[in-house]
Amino acid sequence: MSPDGLTEIFAVNGEPALNRPVLVIALEGWVDAGLGSTTAIAALLGQEPTSPVITFNGEHFLDQRARRPVAHIINGVTSELTWPQTIVRHGQDAAGADVVYLVGPEPDFHWRAFTDAVVGLAKSWRVRMVVGLGAFPAPAPHTRPVKLAATAPPASAHLIERVGIVQGELEVPAGVMSALELAFADAAIPVVTLWARVPHYVAGMPFPEASAALVEGLASMADLTFDSTGLRHAADSARRQVDQLIADNHEHQAMVHKLEESIDASEGNAMGVDGVPSGDEIAAELEEFLRGEEQ
Numbered sequence: 001m002s003p004d005g006l007t008e009i010f011a012v013n014g015e016p017a018l019n020r021p022v023l024v025i026a027l028e029g030w031v032d033a034g035l036g037s038t039t040a041i042a043a044l045l046g047q048e049p050t051s052p053v054i055t056f057n058g059e060h061f062l063d064q065r066a067r068r069p070v071a072h073i074i075n076g077v078t079s080e081l082t083w084p085q086t087i088v089r090h091g092q093d094a095a096g097a098d099v100v101y102l103v104g105p106e107p108d109f110h111w112r113a114f115t116d117a118v119v120g121l122a123k124s125w126r127v128r129m130v131v132g133l134g135a136f137p138a139p140a141p142h143t144r145p146v147k148l149a150a151t152a153p154p155a156s157a158h159l160i161e162r163v164g165i166v167q168g169e170l171e172v173p174a175g176v177m178s179a180l181e182l183a184f185a186d187a188a189i190p191v192v193t194l195w196a197r198v199p200h201y202v203a204g205m206p207f208p209e210a211s212a213a214l215v216e217g218l219a220s221m222a223d224l225t226f227d228s229t230g231l232r233h234a235a236d237s238a239r240r241q242v243d244q245l246i247a248d249n250h251e252h253q254a255m256v257h258k259l260e261e262s263i264d265a266s267e268g269n270a271m272g273v274d275g276v277p278s279g280d281e282i283a284a285e286l287e288e289f290l291r292g293e294e295q
Helices: 033-047 111-124 154-160 176-186 208-222 229-247 250-265 279-294
Strands: 010-012 022-028 051-056 070-074 077-082 087-092 098-105 129-138 148-151 191-199
Touching: 022 033, 022 176, 033 087, 033 098, 033 129, 033 191, 033 208, 033 229, 051 111, 111 176, 129 176, 129 208, 148 154, 148 208, 154 176, 154 191, 176 191, 191 208, 208 229, 229 250
Parallel strands: 022 098, 022 129, 129 191
Antiparallel strands: 010 051, 051 087, 070 077, 087 098, 148 191
16 A cells, blocks of 8 residues: 555655655653653654654544543633644754654554554655664663663564574563564564663653663664763763662662672673563563553
8 A cells, every 4th residue: 555545544744855764663652661762762853853744643543532632721711732643753863864753652543554554654765774762671770781672573683683682482562563563574674673671660760871772772773873962961860869769778779789790690681681581570570560650
């Protein structure tokens, strides 16, 4: 199905001249420990001007009760509603390379139609690589650099080796990025998702070091030029805050020390532990994190 036939699915806001762009995907609604992906994409969009290219039809893809619009009220008068939107924006990195960003809410409905549309657009733009961004809670201490893990379909498995391999066989709830990975593979477009490993005990608070690691991983993976200095400064401040919170609790100090010993002894393991958790254990960790996000 060509993009021209998808008018009920999205609206075209602009048609920039693109030169083999990289497509970066960071959708809200799935696992984003420490707001790693959300903060990373905000930093990326803030570095260079961007413009909307595609707006997906929220009536078709989004549950408005789960993602309610925001009402703007002045002196009791409702003047407008701001609707949640999934958008593709076009920008460039610091060196002038084209980048298109798929941002906004993850679709609640019609995933197959969504993936077909996104892949069709990527093909029409001759996207050279797709990189997804995410973050998950992991058994890692905040006192060590955030490591990245990666997922990709078989055709792009070589990209995983450049980041970090999660050993073992896992079965966990999937986000739409998993469906997109397989759809891009069918279209012969290289795709990889970068996952920041956020210390599980800070997964519910902003953890900008995860965001910095994602921005730097994206730059390295896609040969792009981005500045992570601001995120690194924020990460230093956040680390000091966590240090202060832990300093008064001996049990927390012991936990961090144990995590330090484990990750230092397992250098090279993308999960940062000697024994990789089972699929049930990781799924339980993710479900507990998601329950906390819904409260």
